[in-house]
Amino acid sequence: MRYWWKALAVLLLIYTLIGGFLIEVPKQVILYESIRNLYFHVPMWFTMIFLFLLSMINSIKNLSSGSIEDDRKAIEFVNVGIIFGILGTLTGSIWAKFTWGAWWTNDVKLNGSAITMLIYLAYVILRGSLEDEQKRARISAVYNIFAFVLLVVFIGILPRMTDSLHPGNGGNPGFNNYDLDNNMKLVFYPAVLGWILLGYWISTIRMRISRLKENTNS
């Protein structure tokens, strides 16, 4: 039963898909049935931040131990995190088209997500331009820690200071007040956990692939 959490991830995601599309949701003007996107759009961002956090922790470990294994974990968490970021942007973009009327707006959170993507693509480019394994591990770890801490400071503070189209910012009524009723919480929290577990699972598979590739090369 070492892999109980994988079974849990599958069960939670099946529950999210079935419950997310069938369980009663509150009827909101403009949102209507698109409110169900909450179970897919928001967990994508949570998963992305979670994976980037794990990546930064592994970067710190790498700086103190100098082990290549920690570096491998750091890059694979970032790779999967970027995919979840792209999925979050896509689901958000579709949602925005049907509620706000545009695929992309100059909202502070959208800018924040674009900046996040740019930072981590820059991280991947930085790794691509370094040849030596040890050197690449250490230097990219420094950038990873620097970028992640600043990113958290920014996306933790900036959206709270400016008006946003998203709920819960700048005087907008948040989902937490009355929109997110108990029915929705019943699906939303399991969905978040399920997507996070799936993201972690994909990362571990990618780490195994990378480890095997290295073993066959040497």
Next chain:
Amino acid sequence: MTTWIALFWIVLLFASTNASMQSFKAESGRQFYFYYSLCSPQSIILAKLIFNGSLLLLIALVNWLLFTVLLGNPIENSGIFFLVLLFGSLGFSGVLTLVSGIASKTNNNSTLTAILAFPIMLPMLLTAVKASMLSGLGFGWDECGTYIALMALINVVIIALAYVLFPYLWRS
């Protein structure tokens, strides 16, 4: 005034990027080993931060002077605008110093500095632009205070991170 501020920060952003890019270019090779044997990495990064910070502040002030001569000065509250410039140039110098240190370890130094530094600098740039808009309209502490405080906080974080992380960069 919107155009003035937009132009001002674009000029400042590119000027500071170009100025800070030089900070590790000069000492590749043997000079590097000389410094390495002479003093601790912490004192090197602090020295570089102080130098680059004052250099960028100087550039920002010259920029302001030139804009005043050529385009006029629409800024109503100069004190607040000066504080924005101070924290903005300090923050830029912190990010650019560490990032150019990172980029100096690779082959394509200057391109990589821009790629690595711009996304990190963007949120601070947005905050600085917003605060300069408010100071340009003549608002005082009550309205700009939170932005100034945010920029000061970011500066503290950047300097602390650069201080902690630079020794690892130095060792390689």
